[in-house]
Amino acid sequence: MSIPDKTQVLIIGGGPAGLLLSQLLHLAGIDTVVLERRTRDHVLSRIRAGVLEQGTVDLLHRAGVSGRMEREGLVHSGVEIAFHGERLRIDLDDLTGGRSVTVYGQTEVTADLYAARDEMNGVVVHEAEDVTLHDVLGARPFATFRKDGQTHRIDCAFIAGCDGFHGVSRASIPETVLKTYELVYPFGWLGVLSDVPPVQEELIYAGQENGFALCSMRSLTRSRYYIQCSLEEKVDDWSDDRFWETLSGLLPGDIADRLTTGPSIEKSIAPLRSFVAEPMRHGRLFLAGDAAHIVPPTGAKGLNLAASDIHYLSQALIDHFTRSNDEGLEGYSARALARVWKAERFSWWMTTALHRFPEKGAFGARIQKAEFDYLASSRAARQSLAENYVGLPF
Structure with missing residues (x-):
């Protein structure tokens, strides 16, 4: 594959956010190049979120990548909250006037986007090393990088930073410009993927005196389970038997009795944090997704927030190139951040309402009970929870 020396929009990061932006712009006749520092196999091996808001589903339809999702995705019209043995179903359909969520893994979304970019001969450069952004405040920004030992330069009109929390894009904005907000939670999630049927057709968020658990799934035969764990824990400390025993103890008895166990095919520990960087624009550089914000996974907002960023940014860029209208670009950061902070609030609320915080003592425990x-x-x-869970409008 030859690497172009110029494009209209240079996208840093080949995950779902970057690929979705590339796909939407391509459909509007706008040239893009995507730079990804990892291999394609590595990108497709990452296990991530699996609950898609209605707005994300609609955006994937618009991008022309929804065929397999329509066939294999699981539409959920409700979600269950279990707290200290009590159970409460949140009827999303009834409480939101017919809206729902779709369970379809982020890995599958990424695979569908790769397939679409391949079909349209989209340019995705993998193993792009030492990416450096230049002149983002000027009229002609560009990026340099190394690929297979050779140095390349790509000139562009705009750069979209979709390269995640540790990427070069946010790091390219001076500290005098960027303001960050962060809350690090004193625990993590231990997640297990296993080829066993889900314990229930809908997700279960369970809060108990000794911790939190989430029962999720990727299909009717593959389950994804999480439990709250200490940040000092190591994956190697957790045998499959220990995990299943701990999970069972965090679930209501009748649910635990239905739990099917089996060997894990993936096991990992993820720390929880809330993080926002402002602004999401610096000159001709625009941040999107995890490059600008992180949410704890409790509210299932990470991928969905990236999708809403891409919705705003793609429309703004399309307006610029097809209508010479820059209102969307000028207002992108403020518009995206308004929705980001609402999702941050909801994810923080769900996290604090359901997890164990020993340092908050008996008062904190009673507040959690009052919340439930x-x-x-x-x-x-319930309507407020449902409205936020299915996703606020883009």
């Missing part, structure tokens, strides 16, 4: 009781007794409270 209010949720159970108030349709308005």
Whole structure:
């Protein structure tokens, strides 16, 4: 594959955010090049989120990559909250006027986007090393990088930073310009993927005195389970038997009795944090997805927030190139951040309401119980949860 020396939009990062932006711009007749520092196999091996908001589903339809999702995705019209043995189903369909979520893994979304880019001969450069962004405040930004031992330069009109929390894009914005907000939680999630049927057709968020658990799935035959764990824990400390025993103890008895166990095919520990960087634009550099914000996975907002960023950014770039209208570009950061902070609030609320925080003592435990009781007794409270869970409008 020959590497172009110029493009209209240079996209840093070949995950779902970068690939989705490339696909949407391509459909509008706008040239893009995607630079990804990892191999394609590595990108497709990453196990990530699996709950898609309605807005994300609609955006994938618009991008022309929804065929397999429509066939294999699991549409959920409800979600269950279990707290200290009590159970409460949140009827998403009833509470939001017919909206739902779709369970379809981020890995599958990424694979579908790669297939679409291949079909349209999209340029995705893998193993692009030492990417450096230049002149992002000027009229003609460019990036340099190394590929197979050779140095390359690509000139462009705009750069989209979709390269994640540790990428070069956010790091290219001076500290005097960028302001960051962060909350690090005192625990992580130990996640296990296993080829066993889900314990229930819908997701279960379970909070108990000794911790938190989430029962999720990727298909009718593959389950994804999580439990709260200490940040000092190591994956090697957790045998499959220990994991299943701990998970069972965090679930209501009747659910635990239905749990099917089996060998893990992936096991990992992820720390939890809330993080936002402002602004999401610096000159002709625009941040999107994890490059600009991180949410704890409790509210299933990570991939969905990236999708809403890409919705705003793609429309702004299309308006620039096809209508000479820069209102969307000028307002991108403020528009994206308004939705980001609402999702940050919801993810923080779900995390604090359901996890064990020993340092908060008996008062904190009673507040959590009051939160659950209010949720159970108030349709308005359930409606607020449902509205946020299915996703606020883009």
